[in-house]
Amino acid sequence: MADDVTEPKIRIRNLYKIFGEDPAAALAQVQAGASKAELLETSNHVLGLRDINLDIPAHGLQVIMGLSGSGKSTLIRHFNRLIDPTAGEILVDGEDVMAMNDTALRDLRRFKMSMVFQKFGLLPHRTVQQNVEYGVHIQGLSDDEAQRRAARWIDRVGLAGFEQHYPGQLSGGMQQRVGLARALATDADILLMDEAFSALDPLIRTDMQTVLLDLQAELQKTIVFITHDLDEALRIGDSIAILRDGEVVQAGDPQAIIMDPADAYITDFIKDINRAKVIRIRSIMVPGPGGGQGAPVRTSQTIEEILGVLHDSPDGVCPVIDKAGKTVGTISMNAVIGALESRKTAEVARYS
Amino acid sequence: MDFLTEFPSLGRRDLSALRQAIDGAFRNFTRAYGEGIEAFFDPLLRFMIWFERLLIHAPWPVVIAVLAGLAWLGSRSWKITAGTVAAFLAIGWLGMWENTMSTLAIISVATFLCIAIGIPIGILMARYNRAQTLITPVLDVMQTIPSFVYLIPVVMLLGIGKVPGLLAVCIYALPPIVRLTNLGIxxxxxxxxxxxxxFGASTREKLWGVQIPLALPNIFAGVNQTIMMALSMVVIASMIGVQGLGVPVLRAISNQYLALGLMNGLAIVALAIIxxxxxxxxxxxxxxxKDQGHG
Structure with missing residues (x-):
């Protein structure tokens, strides 16, 4: 998959969205540097998104995170053009989505992208089976094929036996499983998930995250996942983009965001997370030939997982090995304490 | 001072000239197109006569059986079905069978016509805000203008008979189905x-697969209202020559026959309730x- 590195699955370039009567005029104002508040004040337009640039690689799970009003749900609706941008480019597999006519756009939605919604968006007058078949029918495939696929995905998301139930008879978690099965049944390689688990109870939410991660390990789709929940973002995201007032404040590896927050907003955002559970050894180790008297730990482990081992090491240092078992550096008790403490000490830890 | 106490009106002579001009124009229109319009409605008239004869001349047990069957199919309720049978038996026993069949015929045709015209208009209104702004005031007029006012041009154009009666009923009964279809969607x-x-559904797929099915309860409330309003027009329609329960009611009013008016009036009520x-x-x-709980 070497070509995926050079060619992102979805590429967003200089995307702007302004809501109001005359977005084009307001766009000039925004590009000249007007802030969201100024724009609202002077011309009564709402700035939805400002200069979004995002490359989403194939087979990855990209999380877009932000609080309500940050523009995350607006952004995801641009990917399949449920919302049209005021300016900017959207490329999917190198194809310009903005240049598509109605037919091409419908085909994009039918075959390339499917979507899961916060409030499920199921058809209340159709059974679970019929709901899951929906996208396949829209694709124009035969009833047999639709039934076959629906049966497979209903089973896969753990709803076997509920085929003939109506959505109103199911709990929220089960309804979202239907939503997920419906999206997967179309065999699209891009999955858009708009706060898909936000309406669910915490326990069910964790449950659904596990379902999603298991499916993703097997299916290797390109997933764009919108959430306002940092724990969720850190748990499932291969990459996270944090949105605030319609702008991307920081994007990249979740570890980098925790270890090196771009500004006070993000620092504030991540201050309540349990760092021991999230920070991985690779983010805080000192690269090198190895050393230390403790037992080796792995790069992918979290601080919490290695605390015991590290504590048992006579000199407070353990060698770090990678997936292949090769020693790639060391981790010290000082580095761990530094990483747990705050963002600044992370730098200190690197050189200790 | 005159200006303040007397409204600056058009003046009697000008006003009567204006009215005569309008009347004359419409009369000319009637002379020119009346026959054409009548010919246009001819198939409808034939159908109505055929349908009315069918209901009147069919053996009454068959009619009652068919009505009971329809009631059962619609409601799946023994109570409502039994009530329907009892009501029609009482109507027949009290000598109102033929008039009731005539009323039933015109109401059925009017309802069918209103559905066929009203639902597409409702869909159009839901789709385009512009259509909604244009059509809503027309519906307001149709519902509030006194029926006698539009009876005049209808009678001038088509004379007295079933078709003008049907039009009068439809003008009054059409708005609810249009409004509720629009609202439902x-x-x-x-x-x-x-x-x-x-998921890539086209406009048509969305209309038939999502919007109409989910709007059906509202659309159906519209059908129900349309039937009710059509029934309420039965007496007025009888003034322009529509046979049915309205005729004896009208006779009862002019001759002060209390029992006759009451019986036929109650027959209309019975039809309405059914x-x-x-x-x-x-x-x-x-x-x-919607009603099933969590399974």
Whole structure:
């Protein structure tokens, strides 16, 4: 998959969205540097998104995170053009989505992208089976094929036996499983998930995250996942983009965001997370030939997982090995304490 | 001072000239196109005569059996079906069978016509805001203008008989089905509709697969209202030559026959209640998927 590195699955370039009567005029104002508040004040337009640039690689799970009003749900609706941008480019597999006519756009939605919604968006007058078949029918495939696929995905998301139930008879978690099965049944390689688990109870939410991660390990789709929940973002995201007032404040590896927050907003955002559970050894180790008297730990482990081992090491240092078992550096008790403490000490830890 | 105490009106002579001009223009229109319009409605007239004769001349047990069957299909309720049979037996026993059949015929045709015209208009209004702004005031006029006012041009144009009666009934009974179709489609959950769009459904697929099915309960409430309003026009329609329960009611009014008026009036009420209960329970069954609890 070497070509995926050079060619992102979805590429967003200089995307702007302004809501109001005359977005084009307001766009000039925004590009000249007007802030969201100024724009609202002077011309009564709402700035939805400002200069979004995002490359989403194939087979990855990209999380877009932000609080309500940050523009995350607006952004995801641009990917399949449920919302049209005021300016900017959207490329999917190198194809310009903005240049598509109605037919091409419908085909994009039918075959390339499917979507899961916060409030499920199921058809209340159709059974679970019929709901899951929906996208396949829209694709124009035969009833047999639709039934076959629906049966497979209903089973896969753990709803076997509920085929003939109506959505109103199911709990929220089960309804979202239907939503997920419906999206997967179309065999699209891009999955858009708009706060898909936000309406669910915490326990069910964790449950659904596990379902999603298991499916993703097997299916290797390109997933764009919108959430306002940092724990969720850190748990499932291969990459996270944090949105605030319609702008991307920081994007990249979740570890980098925790270890090196771009500004006070993000620092504030991540201050309540349990760092021991999230920070991985690779983010805080000192690269090198190895050393230390403790037992080796792995790069992918979290601080919490290695605390015991590290504590048992006579000199407070353990060698770090990678997936292949090769020693790639060391981790010290000082580095761990530094990483747990705050963002600044992370730098200190690197050189200790 | 005159200006303040007397309204600056057009003046008697000008006003009567204006009215004569309008009357004359419409009369000319009638002379020129009346026959053409009558010819246009001829197939409808033939159908109505055929249908009325069918109901009147068919053996009464067969008619009652068919009506009971329809009531059962609609409501799936023994109570409503039994009530229907009892009501029609009473109507026949009290000598109102023929008039009731005539009324039933015109109401059925009027309802069918209103559905056939009203639902497409409602869909159009839901689709285009512009259509809604244009059509809503027309519906307001249709519902509030005194029926006698539009009876005049209808009678001038088509004379007295079944077709003008049918038109009068339809003008009055059409608005609810249009309004409720429009409302029903507009009330469809936007997220469900967005989901359909996100999966690539075309406008037509969204209309037939999502909007209409989810609007059906409202559309059905519209059908119910349309039937009720058509029934309420029976007496007025009888003034322009429509046979049915309205005729004896009209005679009762002019001759002060209390019992005659009451019996025929109650027969109309009985028809109304039967139509209402059957169509309402049917509408409820349409949305049975809502009533089932968590399984």
């Amino acid at each position: 507009r009330l469809v959950d936007t997220e469900v509709l967005e989901a359909a769009t996100a 139509f209402d209960r059957v169509s309402q329970t049917y509408g409820k069954r349409l949305q049975s998927y």
